[in-house]
Amino acid sequence: MHTFLYQASIYLAAAVIAVPIASRLGLGSVLGYLAAGILIGPVLGLVGAETQDLQHFAEFGVVMMLFLIGLELEPRALWAMRHKLIGLGGLQVGASTVALMGAAMLAGLNWQVGLAIGLALSLSSTAIVLQTLSEKGLMQTGGGRATFAVLLTQDIAVIPILALLPLLAISAPVTIATDGSLHREAVDAAGHHEAHLSLVEGLPGWGVTLVTLGSIAAIILAGIYLTRPVFRFIHAANLREMYTALALLIVVGISFLMTLVGLSPALGAFLAGVVLANSEFRHEMESDLNPFKGLLLGLFFITVGAGINYQLFLKSPADLIGLALLVIVIKGLVLYCVGRAFGLNHRNHWLFTLSLAQAGEFGFVLLAFSRQLNLIPIALSEKLLLVIALSMLITPLLFILYDILSKQFSDAKAEIKADKIDEVGPVIIAGIGRFGQIVNRLVRASGFKTIVLDHDMEAIQLMRRFGVKGFLGDPTRPELLKAAGIDTARVLVVALDDPKGSVTLTAYARRINPDLHIIVRARDRNHVYELYRAGADDIVREMFDTSLRAGRYVLENVGLSEYEAAQAEQTFFAHDRQTIRELAQLWVPGTPSSRNPAYVARSKELEKDLEAALMALSEKKEAQDIG
Incomplete structure (x- = not known):
């Protein structure tokens, strides 16, 4: 018992220390877990061979993650995104796999191993990329949405990849029992042999197909017709822990059924998640399983880090860093071509290219599975684990490169020629976001003419599609305001997102037209004080x-x-x-x-x-x- 408590204390302490530090440095939780594993494993030697057993157990976190991904993907939403998922995402995964497979075969590997490596390295880091996009406020940009579509495709692609890898693998060893009968054994991640339970062993091909299809149909029908009555029955007990027990039972039971018919547990979990996506108990299951998923995935990444051959990196750091850069360059070239083919341009194109160029956490999962199947040799697997980890560590540098390129594109965008304003009116509205749109609708519906100014081309085009004329240009520029009639206007509405810009515009307008009534949107109290001193008449605070x-x-x-x-x-x-x-x-x-x-x-x-x-x-x- 004391050994278990000691190991648990080591793993938890490493996670609690390393993960918050990595998050504060902008590296993401996945890299924090990997760093924690490297620290307690190769560096300090606090853990040893038990990491293999723990990794085999922690892989269940991947199954839970795919179940939760399925819960987020309603069939209708998947159908609505089919063009991006199949086109943009499918082309990225397929082209990256082929390119990386070609590089592996040029290195002297056979096509089966090369294909397995290409599939593992073609997937990007969902955890790192989504967290960084959210932190930088890039999720709603064109490049952010395209990146999300590709990440979603990659998450879904894990399912068929897990189903494909056993077909590429070497057959499991066959032994002869003492009674002369043949028994096929399964080898777990720790190298132990255990009896393999199966519902399809010994059946003819058509029987295996029928049992497999029947199991999948049973999962779908149970998800549609059985889960609701069972959840209502549990609800009647009024015991909170029973919800958690039922959610775990669903995932564990489906995973076990999939192993009995020879399919990946992740496939069944993902399928069940999609079936239950429309259930009224979906959020209940998400809240119950999220803590288990997070802890098990964290434990999985810690064991991966602890199992990394640190001595191997010290022997050939230049080679491993070079391979990581090679993976990034190959994927980057593929992403650049895919983005260009789908019409991404400038800033969005570079965001799409640089954010997805690394290998990801699913690569650890696929490599562990391939190693378990004896598809990829142990030495090569350890080398590839280091390459994936290094590519993920390089990712923050790729986002820094994007920031540098983004500033150049923003400067170029500022030089866009403003529209020629050929109208004047009593009310000028500077900024046509959500705030400005509501003000504009009310004033126009009341019979008064407005002059709308905004520097966002998409916002102006959107307004024009609804029959509202607007003019493209920077509202803080004096020549644009004069053309809009700031000298004779009665009211100016400043609805800009930029606090400094709104203060500048307010001060200039007050100086040009002392009789102008200025209404300004403010972000907070300090912004109110600045606007008050700049000459605003009415100040409307957000919220x-x-x-x-x-x-x-x-x-x-x-x-x-x-x-x-x-x-x-x-x-x-x-x-x-x-x-x-x-x-x-x-x-x-x-x-x-x-x-x-x-x-x-x-x-x-x-x-x-x-x-x-x-x-x-x-x-x-x-x-x-x-x-």
Whole structure:
């Protein structure tokens, strides 16, 4: 028992220390787990041969991950994305596999091993890429969406790849029992021989096909007709842990059934996930299985790191780094051609190319599976593990390269010629995002003409498709504002996403037209103070009005009447406007408000005034009720 506790403490401590550090450095959790494994394995020697047994157990985390991926992919959503999945993603996986397979065969490997290597290295790191895209706010760009489509295709492609690898593998060893009968044995990742349970062993080919198809049909039918009654039955017990037990039973049971018919457990788990994607219990299963998936996957990557041949890297670091760069170059060339074929350009094209050029975490899974099948030799497998890990470590440098290239494209984009403005109106709206669109719709629907300015070509084109004319150009440029009639306009609405740009525009407009009424969208209080000093008349803070409305709903549901809640809301609104005006006089640009003693003291006084005002409102209502 003490040995188990010691090992568990080592693995957990390594993960708790290494993963947060890697995340803060922008390297991602996967690289953190790998680094933790390398630290406790090859470097410090705190763990040893037990990592092979743990890795065999932790591979179940991959099965859970594919089940959860299936839960996220509703059949309708998959069908709607079929062109990108089959075209963009399918071409990337296929072309990368062929190119990497060719490189492996040129190195003297046979085509079976070369194909297995090509398949393993063709997949990119979903964990690293998606996390980085989210952190940099690139998910909604054209390149981000194309990258996500390819990653989704790769996740789905793991299923047929796992089914294909056994066909490439060397047959399992056959032994003769003492009674003279033949028995086929299965070899696990640790090299142990264990009896292989099977529903199809000894059956003719047509029997194997029928049993396999019947098992798949049983999974689909059970997912459609059986899970809902079972979940309702569990719900009646009112025991939270039973939901977790049932979710685990579904994944474990399906995986076991797939092994009985000779298929990959991941295939059955993914299929079951897709079938259950429309179930009302989908989110329940996700929340129950996510912790197990995360821990098991983390454990899997730690064992991979602990099993890496560190001495091998020290013997030939230049060769391994060169191979990692070769993989990145080959995949990068394929991605560049695929992106060009599908019309990606400039910034989106480079984001697509550089973000997916590395090998990924599924490569560890496929290599471990290939090694278990005796398809790839142990020495070559260890070398490839290092190549994958190195390519993932290089990924942050690829995103830095993208940032450098992106700045060049943004500079080129700033030189786009602005539209010639041939109209003027009483209302100018600078910025036609979600905020500006609502303002524009209300003003136009009320019968007033607006002049819309925005530097985003896609936003202007979108508005034009809906019959609303807009002009392309930078609203902060004086010549564009003069052409739009800033000298004679009555109202200017500044709805820019850029806080500095909105302050600059407000100050310039106030200087040019002192009689202009300026309405500005503000991000926070500090932004309000800057706009107030720049000359804005009405300042609308993001989330302020919606937050007030939500607060009114809260008051209505804790005992106040609709009238009382509305009165409290109006009192808060009026007090806040007065507070902003007073604190703006005490605000010092460039100094945090918390470090401004006068600001903090007056803020506390005004907060007490608010509490007193709301209390007086409540007492007045009570007096009216008594009277």
